[in-house]
Amino acid sequence: MKSKKAKPEVDSSTEEKIKNAARTIFHKKGFAATRTRDIAEEAGINLALLNYYFRSKEKLFDIIMVESMQGFLKSVSMLLNKEDNTWEEKIEMFVSSYIDFLMGNPDLPLFVLSELRSNPSALISKMNMKELLMKSHFIKQFQEEMKKGKIAPMHPLHFLMNMVSMVIFPFIGKPIVSSIGDLKEQEFVELMQQRKKLIPHWIKMMYKVK
Amino acid sequence: MKSKKAKPEVDSSTEEKIKNAARTIFHKKGFAATRTRDIAEEAGINLALLNYYFRSKEKLFDIIMVESMQGFLKSVSMLLNKEDNTWEEKIEMFVSSYIDFLMGNPDLPLFVLSELRSNPSALISKMNMKELLMKSHFIKQFQEEMKKGKIAPMHPLHFLMNMVSMVIFPFIGKPIVSSIGDLKEQEFVELMQQRKKLIPHWIKMMYKVK
DNA sequence: GTCTATATACGGATAGAC
DNA sequence: GTCTATCCGTATATAGAC
Secondary structure: OOOOOOOOOOOOHHHHHHHHHHHHHHHHHHHHOOOHHHHHHOOOOOHHHHHHHHHOHHHHHHHHHHHHHHHHHHHHHHHOOOOOOOOOHHHHHHHHHHHHHHHHHOHHHHHHHHHHOOOOOHHHHHHHHHHHHHOOHHHHHHHHHHHHOOOOOHHHHHHHHHHHHHHHHHOHHHHHHHHHHHHHHHHHHHHHHHHHHHHHHHHHOEEEEO | OOOOOOOOOOOOOOOHHHHHHHHHHHHHHHHOOOOOHHHHHHOOOHHHHHHHHHOOHHHHHHHHHHHHHHHHHHHHHHHHHHOOOOHHHHHHHHHHHHHHHHHOOHHHHHHHHHHHHOOOOHHHOOOOHHHHHHHOOHHHHHHHHHHHOOEEEEEEEEHHHHHHHHHHHHOOHHHHHHHHHOOOOHHHHHHHHHHHHHOOOOOOOEEEOO
């Protein structure tokens, strides 16, 4: 779109301001419900500038979407592929850092998952997550434990789904959860903090062979 | 909208056809991305008829939304308030019936949760889920177990979130999950069938006091 | 690069014939 | 009740001045 200057500007160049505004609003409302006017206003610039920098709403959206997917998956894959920790340690690190990440990006999971529904194969196929996750060192460790008989045998996907779901779901269901539990924002945060310790504990318990 | 006939027609009256079409498309694409023209086409009728029966897109949407919320919560609250089973039995019944329900309505959870984000307090406040769930017989049973020291003490919300998330998340994340695991539709179904037995087992394990 | 003004397209809703 | 044709608001995108 625009060539980088030799001396890069501060992070709030016009282009960055638009991207940040777009990220905020796309995450909150999704592609279809977002109006470019709202992005322009949020960014404090004029509507025409948005098209000057990004040509179209779709193009801007694609950029945000790719970055969001990367953020969504980065911490997962990074941790899962470290070779120098036990799988229990990795779970602790993953759960803790992912909850922190989601506290700063609470709208991201619902955004990614619901946009993926409208747009099934397009992006997913590009980033081959199968290799990334199913053949990761972490999954291998997990399969080792099964061989040793220390945890019950099952498809590794169950394990992955359970861990990720327990971390992510409270953020996806935040409105309902807060309503059911009658939680103020601060109380929600406290519950999430508790889960950093609780989830790894639960995971260690739940797969034990009797 | 339209007064019921004394002899009710078959289920595929025009009004029902439109509602069914609307449900399908709203669930798949959400409110903003759905065009009334698509609903009309899916229903096999003309666009004008849609407005004749439901006045506006919003009105039609509200009807679908309320029904969806009820479906989304009905099986939860029904089972949780039965008085004549142990909590372990209730978990088994809930998980099994809810997974079956979601197999027939795979798009419903993501639909409800993402529309709730745009429309926070509107509907949620109407159906007071706090009373329904937190004061349910099921939660009381759970709290009894904690008093007896049979399961570790914690906020009941953790328990609720974990159970619901393990059931729902695979459906919400189906595109990603299927991509990661390289699953065909049939394989996905098999995994879900397995979870009917696995989730109750995991839940019994994970809260045990050492 | 940034703005104002405007062209153009699209989607929801209605008028009116049958 | 159901259709065709059309209106009209809204949102994206562009032209053109500064």
